[in-house]
Amino acid sequence: MPILATYPIRIRVTKNRKSKFFKTIFHALPEEFDEKSEQFTKKYSNHIQSNRVLLKFKDRALKVYADLEYKNEDFSLLDFEGAFVSTAKPKYIVKNFFYFWDEIIEELKSAGRTGDATIHDESLKALKKFNGSTKLEFQQINFTFLSKYENHLRSRGGTNGGISIRMRCIRTIFNKAIDRDITSIQYYPFKKYKISKLKSDPNKIALDYFDVMKIIQWDPTEYSHLIDSHNYFVFSFYTRGMNFTDEMLLEWSQVGHKKILYTHSKSKGNFSITILPPVRKILDYYKKNTLGTKYVFPILLRDDMTPIQSSIARKKPEKNTIRI
Missing domain, CATH: 1.10.150 (DNA polymerase; domain 1)
Structure with missing residues (x-):
């Protein structure tokens, strides 16, 4: 059964035709909230109590707005945000x-x-x-x-x-x-x-040496869409198990003549990896087929990608598989 997406219920504050949204504790399906009345419908769980809480959010915002307007009519939305957020949170919010x-x-x-x-x-x-x-x-x-x-x-x-x-x-x-x-x-x-x-009972079976060698020696030239995935696997194997995130973030500035120097994204430990012939071959391939970014591998397509965009890029190789 598909999980229906809910949407956050936010308070919109407008000043000089500019608006800013402030979150509440609520999320709802479209049919559970009436935009005209700005209230939850009967389809929403505990709709009566929830409407009362939502009204307290609105009252608090109106009070902050009125106080600021009384002191200075030219206050900004940034002023409102500072006053609204810094106001002591009601008990029903703090305990939620x-x-x-x-x-x-x-x-x-x-x-x-x-x-x-x-x-x-x-x-x-x-x-x-x-x-x-x-x-x-x-x-x-x-x-x-x-x-x-x-x-x-x-x-x-x-x-x-x-x-x-x-x-x-x-x-x-x-x-x-x-x-x-x-x-x-x-x-x-x-x-x-x-x-x-809650100890898990993992049924993990490691690849043996011969299986790993089958992957490394496999020739992906007939399957061009798998070349990158194959390179990532081989590169990781010969760089002491560099994980995909660190491969994704690896920059050319970290690649020397004989060593790769990088900081592990999770443990923050510093690593110095000797560049073996299979790794050199892969580096030469991407040097020749560079996208012009600071990154070695063509995963992050720009130098200025946000963390969320990076996390989306991190998932791409899951689509590709290599059959032995």
Whole structure:
């Protein structure tokens, strides 16, 4: 069954024909929100209570707007944003687990950590679906709640590994909320609920030497659309397992006459890799077929791509496969 996309409910503030949008805690399907009345319809879960909360958001925005206009009619939207955001958040927002989680996801995106942001976004949607409401306070997430959520995920085909990811995301948000004094350590549910019990049973089978050699020695010239994928694999093998993200971000300035010097994108460790003949062959190929960017491989097509655009480019090779 397809998952229907929901849309964020935001407050639009307009000043001198310029507008700025401010998020609320709500997301809804088109049929769950009436734009004319600016209210949730009966199809939205807990629509009466949600409309009351939404009205408080609007009242707060109107108060900030009126106060600024009284002090200075020429205030800007930037002035409004500063006053609106710095205003102490109402209790029903501060205690809302989903609202805080949304903030953390936005922080991850701003920091360029699009992979982590995606994992958290998917985990947030899964928990919202289980909860059945956009309202969830930190103290409601206890051992019983997490146990029921685990059973729910398992009933829908979830594995230990997948459930563990969902739970670790919740634990991360809880830890950040405690660090920022959003909630108290007394509500921390992971003292009793142990994620460590969700040990995955990976059925990973490594390629043996002969299989690897079959891939390396395979000639992709008859399949031009697989040349890049084949080069990425061979390059990684002969550079001590350089991962795809580091290949994608590898710049010509990091390639010397005998060594490749780069910083691992995840561990931040510095690596010095000797350029072996197969690697030199691949480097010469891309030097000859360069796109004119600072990058070695033709994955990022411009030098100024954003983290989100880079994350999209990172997924492209998944379409190609090599048959042995």
